[in-house]
Amino acid sequence: MNGLLMVAGREIRTQVRTRAFVISLLVSALLTGGIAFAPKLFGGPDEYNLGRVGGQELAVQALAPEAKITWKTYPDEPAATTAVLDGDVDVALVDGTRVLSNGEIDDELGLLLQSANREAQIGAAGVTVTPLQVQSVGADTRYESARQGIATVVVLLLFFMIMSSVMVVAMGVVEEKGSRIVEILLISIRPWQLLGGKIFGLGVVGFINLTAVVAAGLVGAFLSGFATDFPPGMAGIVVSAVAWWILGYAFFAALAGSLASLVSRQEEVGNVLQPMMMLFLISYGVSFFASASPDHPVAEILSFVPPFSSMIMPVRVAASEVALWEVLLSGGLMVVAVAATLMVGGRIYERAVLRTGRRLKVSEVLRTK
Amino acid sequence: MLEIRGLRKIFGAGKVALDGVSFEVPAGQMFGFVGANGAGKTTTMRIVMGVLQADEGEVLWNGRPLTFAERRTFGYMPEERGLYQKMRVGEQIDYFGRLHGIDAGAVGKARDALIGRLGLTERVNDTVESLSLGNQQRVQLAVALIHDPELLILDEPFSGLDPIAVDVLAEVLHERARGGVPVIFSSHQLELVERLCDSVGIVAGGRMMASGSVEELRDAEGRRLRVVVRDPKPGWADGLPGELSKDGDRDVLTVVGGDDQSVLRRAVEAGHVESYGVERPTLVEIFREAVA
Numbered sequence: 224m225n226g227l228l229m230v231a232g233r234e235i236r237t238q239v240r241t242r243a244f245v246i247s248l249l250v251s252a253l254l255t256g257g258i259a260f261a262p263k264l265f266g267g268p269d270e271y272n273l274g275r276v277g278g279q280e281l282a283v284q285a286l287a288p289e290a291k292i293t294w295k296t297y298p299d300e301p302a303a304t305t306a307v308l309d310g311d312v313d314v315a316l317v318d319g320t321r322v323l324s325n326g327e328i329d330d331e332l333g334l335l336l337q338s339a340n341r342e343a344q345i346g347a348a349g350v351t352v353t354p355l356q357v358q359s360v361g362a363d364t365r366y367e368s369a370r371q372g373i374a375t376v377v378v379l380l381l382f383f384m385i386m387s388s389v390m391v392v393a394m395g396v397v398e399e400k401g402s403r404i405v406e407i408l409l410i411s412i413r414p415w416q417l418l419g420g421k422i423f424g425l426g427v428v429g430f431i432n433l434t435a436v437v438a439a440g441l442v443g444a445f446l447s448g449f450a451t452d453f454p455p456g457m458a459g460i461v462v463s464a465v466a467w468w469i470l471g472y473a474f475f476a477a478l479a480g481s482l483a484s485l486v487s488r489q490e491e492v493g494n495v496l497q498p499m500m501m502l503f504l505i506s507y508g509v510s511f512f513a514s515a516s517p518d519h520p521v522a523e524i525l526s527f528v529p530p531f532s533s534m535i536m537p538v539r540v541a542a543s544e545v546a547l548w549e550v551l552l553s554g555g556l557m558v559v560a561v562a563a564t565l566m567v568g569g570r571i572y573e574r575a576v577l578r579t580g581r582r583l584k585v586s587e588v589l590r591t592k
Numbered sequence: 593m594l595e596i597r598g599l600r601k602i603f604g605a606g607k608v609a610l611d612g613v614s615f616e617v618p619a620g621q622m623f624g625f626v627g628a629n630g631a632g633k634t635t636t637m638r639i640v641m642g643v644l645q646a647d648e649g650e651v652l653w654n655g656r657p658l659t660f661a662e663r664r665t666f667g668y669m670p671e672e673r674g675l676y677q678k679m680r681v682g683e684q685i686d687y688f689g690r691l692h693g694i695d696a697g698a699v700g701k702a703r704d705a706l707i708g709r710l711g712l713t714e715r716v717n718d719t720v721e722s723l724s725l726g727n728q729q730r731v732q733l734a735v736a737l738i739h740d741p742e743l744l745i746l747d748e749p750f751s752g753l754d755p756i757a758v759d760v761l762a763e764v765l766h767e768r769a770r771g772g773v774p775v776i777f778s779s780h781q782l783e784l785v786e787r788l789c790d791s792v793g794i795v796a797g798g799r800m801m802a803s804g805s806v807e808e809l810r811d812a813e814g815r816r817l818r819v820v821v822r823d824p825k826p827g828w829a830d831g832l833p834g835e836l837s838k839d840g841d842r843d844v845l846t847v848v849g850g851d852d853q854s855v856l857r858r859a860v861e862a863g864h865v866e867s868y869g870v871e872r873p874t875l876v877e878i879f880r881e882a883v884a
Contacts, residue, residue: 229690229691237679399674402674402675404676406668407674407735407736408691410642410663410664410666410692411688411691411692412691
């Protein structure tokens with residue numbers, strides 16, 4: 224165990240100290256934080272600055288409770304005109320009868336002002352208008368679009384965060400094999416300690432990355448106010464995404480580490496990882512599909528089948544309501560799959576990593592001792 | 593003591609790499625492993641270090657089959673050097689020391705002593721990739737020595753070193769041997785092997801052609817008498833064993849074995865004896881003979 228931890232320690236120190244790690248951490252954190260802000264920039268609540276010269280304020284706020292309305296008063300029309308032209312206010316209302324705007328008036332704002340004006344005049348005439356009541360006859364879909372957005376983020380997050388860490392494992396295995404460092408390493412430690420330490424250490428590094436990205440995203444969402452749209456159980460969604468990342472990473476890293484031990488040159492890594500990439504891309508494709516149709520039978524069934532479940536289940540959890548027993552069952556199956564992959568992968572690694580030279584086949588490695 | 597008994601190794605394509613290699617290296621001995629490229633030196637060393645499995649034969653350490661725990665105390669410098677290129681020299685040496693089970697405090701002390709000895713002190717914070725090949729080799733050696741190994745196996749440790757580095761390395765290896773550690777190294781520099789080693793093994797085609805101390809090998813080769821006679825009477829050497837060659841007005845007679853005194857008498861009678869002596873074959877000559 225000690226040897227494994229020493230190997231892990233080296234991997235962590237080596238990775239964390241590289242400039243590439245620091246830069247990618249910052250960039251991905253900034254990017255995620257920025258994306259969490261995006262709804263505010265593009266689809267966030269409207270914000271109107273209105274000017275007034277004489278007359279009364281119109282009850283615009285009552286018509287658009289989401290919007291942020293600010294009124295400013297100006298002493299005379301020329302001052303208001305300057306304010307409109309300078310962009311200090313979007314429009315200015317003069318004596319409650321005319322609206323000064325810079326060119327065409329914003330459609331929505333125009334409607335708001337007209338309705339407010341109408342209501343004010345009708346009210347003045349002593350007539351009250353009962354607003355129409357809206358009643359939904361479907362399910363509660365308030366959070367549907369938010370859930371779908373979050374599910375998409377989970378898909379992308381898992382895709383990038385699993386793949387980037389797994390590739391570092393594969394490259395590291397080949398680096399050690401190709402340079403024959405492994406011949407010296409294996410004098411003092413066992414193959415499982417070397418592979419296990421590498422998977423564990425790079426997993427810690429990946430976890431740091433993931434946590435930074437998730438934290439940046441959440442902070443961004445809270446700062447931008449997007450967090451108010453979070454569906455209930457958001458904490459569970461986050462925890463499940465992180466937990467499934469751990470399982471998915473462990474599975475694919477064990478697979479990548481053992482497959483990479485079959486080759487001795489970095490150029491061959493891409494080729495030898497193809498079977499793993501297939502599994503991974505299928506998981507990715509179906510989980511993307513599941514983010515839009517979380518209850519489709521294909522998504523439902525594959526969310527129990529390792530390793531697909533590692534990406535599909537967290538997406539289903541985000542996109543819809545999934546019973547706890549389903550999550551636990553799927554998680555249990557995935558843990559078994561991870562253990563099995565670590566065992567078989569460890570055996571392949573152990574037998575292949577000292578056989579430098581040409582690319583080996585899994586079958587010949589398992590056949591010979 | 594390390595004993596190698598009847599190692600056989602056949603590679604995939606039916607190529608016999610080792611065909612019954614046996615030898616032993618007692619404590620405190622320096623053993624030089626010589627042989628042409630592909631003779632089986634590296635294969636033998638890799639089997640001892642557990643990098644390869646032998647098809648037959650065994651490796652004994654102090655009379656018992658070598659275990660993983662015992663091998664962990666060995667120092668190994670493989671034929672193809674392997675270091676983490678982007679890791680700093682000091683950290684790299686420490687890391688391997690720690691993997692061998694040395695605690696952090698002791699590793700720092702051992703590392704400082706070692707890099708001072710090997711002239712790497714100013715390079716301790718440089719990455720390996722920024723070093724010259726000669727210096728990388730010194731780091732490789734430091735990695736093999738950091739845990740104060742109980743046996744040293746070095747594959748071509750002298751290749752690519754400048755003469756000063758060769759002297760430093762030779763001295764370091766001697767120290768270890770004097771401390772009771774068996775040292776095995778391979779080299780193509782036969783003069784070096786002859787100068788440094790207590791015993792030598794000559795391999796060819798996967799077989800140990802000759803092994804023993806340099807003295808023993810010379811004795812096995814036989815004493816060689818060389819007589820130089822100026823202006824000899826023609827035909828003086830007729831009937832004597834050995835080879836006669838002419839060098840201007842001198843005759844040179846080389847005799848292996850035989851009665852040296854009668855040869856001397858005949859030479860004195862034949863002319864002016866310029867030199868007379870027993871010649872010892874060099875390792876180069878023994879090697880050529882053994883491999884031929």
